[in-house]
Amino acid sequence: MTFKYAKHALLLATVLSTACGGETAETKPPAVAPPKPAPATPPAAEADPLGPRPNVDAPPPFTPPAPTVFRTANGMTVWLLERHALPMVAIDVALPIGSTSDPAGEGGLAWATASMLDEGAGSRGALDLARAIDQLGATLGATAGTDRSGVSLFVLKRNLGPAFDLLADVVTRPRFDATEWKRVHELWTNDLKSRTREPRAVASVVASAALYGADQPYGHPVSGTLASAAKIDLARVKRFYQANWRPDQATLVAVGDVTRAELTAALDKAFAGWKAPAGPAAKVAPLAEPKGARGRLIVVDRADAPQSQITIVRPGPTVADPDAVVAGRANIALGGSFTSRLNLDLREEHGWTYGAGSRVSTMRQAGTIGLSSAVHTENTGDAVKAMLNDAEVYATKGLTPAEVDLTRMMARVDVVQAYEHVASTATLLGNDAALGLPATYEAEAALRRDSATKADLDRVAQRYFHPKDAIVVIVGPQAKVLSQLAQVEGLPKPEFFDAEGNPRAAK
Structure with missing residues (x-):
């Protein structure tokens, strides 16, 4: 190859190398740092047309109001908390008797007694009483717990008068009908049998017995056991009611759209005949030191x-x-x-x-x-x-x-x-x-x-x-x-x- 053609070949190779992205030492461009982006300028906040927002303190805690307390002529204590925003009234008649008041070996007696109160009262049998409550759009129930028994009522203000009369019948004039007792006792026994198949309920029963001792007031379940329920008859229920359901132990709590004057008139009409029996009310025995070992x-x-x-x-x-x-x-x-x-x-x-x-x-x-x-x-x-x-x-x-x-x-x-x-x-x-x-x-x-x-x-x-x-x-x-x-x-x-x-x- 002559020098002339060699020079042309070298020139052609250089052009092709450049076109394909290749670079020679002489033609490589110097490294240049990319330009730094300009700092972003935050948009200007729009002025609030209402002016600057005030600093608001944290809300204060809610302090519950205390009820007004007074007593009736028959010795019953009354707690009244007036709330007139809605035409509704709730009543709770509470007594300090519960499973801790059960005699030894008769666990569930307080619970069974409360269960019988709304199974007929005054002049009405169980079905008639239930119908009368339903017709007023009210709810009424009786129950017992560890340290208390009670009857509750919830009703619209316009039906308070007749519903209050039904409440008084349940509290002061339960019928304790033998036929209803047979049904209640059977249901009670079935519930106790069902409880033995509920792991959470079983754990609660066993834990209380182990912690307090099964023979202690807090050691047996509120509704008793199958063994104790078998010992309780209607005569025992009646005696327990007579000894413990008395006005000098009761507190009637009223909350809602009712004034003291209205409540006092209803109490004087419906509960005037409820008298405490002679002699002091029974006292719950002090809790003995639990016998069960810890750990x-x-x-x-x-x-x-x-x-x-x-x-x-x-x-x-x-x-x-x-x-x-x-x-x-x-x-x-x-x-x-x-x-x-x-x-x-x-x-x-x-x-x-x-x-x-x-x-x-x-x-x-x-x-x-x-x-x-x-x-x-x-x-x-x-x-x-x-x-x-x-x-x-x-x-x-x-x-x-x-x-x-x-x-x-x-x-x-x-x-x-x-x-x-x-x-x-x-x-x-x-x-x-x-x-x-x-x-x-x-x-x-x-x-x-x-x-x-x-x-x-x-x-x-x-x-x-x-x-x-x-x-x-x-x-x-x-x-x-x-x-x-x-x-x-x-x-x-x-x-x-x-x-x-x-x-x-x-x-």
């Missing part, structure tokens, strides 16, 4: 159950303990809400259960702290370990600042909800009256609950929620859970109970 593990066998019901209990505050309302607020963070530690751990984190929680039950002479959850059988041991650990960490380290704020807000909501409806307000105040609390209790409790500091909550958590002396009750397939429970450090040797709270030999 127990109890198993109730349900061989075919796909789940295990776990219930963990320990002593709590009485209703008169100043720490009771603070404990109720502290419980929100441990197990009293969906976002509580127990539910987030067992349900959200591990998926062992549909829900886990805890509650504080306060009574006249006793109190109970209870943790509970129904878990998949194969997770029983892990769930027990987690629940005990969650409670121990909570009691030892206390609440986080976020939990302090959350429990305050949720406790405020609970108070407001309790006073939203006249019926729930009447029930709440009726409970207070039956427990011997003053009419100002709810206002004082709301202030104490809301003003509790982190130090107050931590102290109560340490006092009541630590599981070191707790009783653990498992209702589930014994053959599948015992080996799991043996792996949980610190659990004592298991004991075995039946569904009615009676100890039994190991299988």
Whole structure:
């Protein structure tokens, strides 16, 4: 190739290299940094035509109003809370008698007595009484609990007069018809049989018997047992009513669209004939020191159950303990809400259960702290370990600042909800009256609950929620859970109970 043609070939190669993106050392452009983007200029805020917004303080806590208190000529106490926004009235006649008043061996007597009050009263049989209540658009019912019995009424203001007469018949003139008693007793027995097949109810019965002792007032269930129900006849029910349902023990709570003058006129007309029998009212015996040892593990066998019901209990505050309302607020963070530690751990984190929680039950002479959850059988041991650990960490380290704020807000909501409806307000105040609390209790409790500091909550958590002396009750397939429970450090040797709270030999 001649020099001329070689020069042309070199030129052609250079052009092709450049066209295909190639670069020679001589033609490579120098590296140039990309330009920096200009800082974004935020858009100017539009002026509010109404002017600057004011700083709004946090809303104050709701302080429940206290009812007006007076007495009738026959010795009955009356609590009246007037609320005239809606034409509705709720009445609750409360007495301080409940399952704690049951004679020894006759558990459920107070409950059976209350169940018979609306099965015919005055001139009406059971069906006629039910029809009369329905025609007025009212609701009326009688019930008994641990420390109280009562009759409740809810009715529109325009029907208060005739409905009040029906209420008075139920409270003061129950018929105690033998035919109705036979039906009520059969239903009662069937309900008790059904209870033995409900794991959560069984766990509650067994836990109370283990914590307080089955022979103690708080150790037997409100509705009794199959054994005690078999001993109770209509004659016993009548004697219990005569001795305990008396005006000098009763408090009538009225909430809603009714004035004192209107209520007094209705009381004088309907309750004038209700007189206290001669002699003082019976007193509930003081609670003896529970005989059951602390730190127990109890198993109730349900061989075919796909789940295990776990219930963990320990002593709590009485209703008169100043720490009771603070404990109720502290419980929100441990197990009293969906976002509580127990539910987030067992349900959200591990998926062992549909829900886990805890509650504080306060009574006249006793109190109970209870943790509970129904878990998949194969997770029983892990769930027990987690629940005990969650409670121990909570009691030892206390609440986080976020939990302090959350429990305050949720406790405020609970108070407001309790006073939203006249019926729930009447029930709440009726409970207070039956427990011997003053009419100002709810206002004082709301202030104490809301003003509790982190130090107050931590102290109560340490006092009541630590599981070191707790009783653990498992209702589930014994053959599948015992080996799991043996792996949980610190659990004592298991004991075995039946569904009615009676100890039994190991299988």
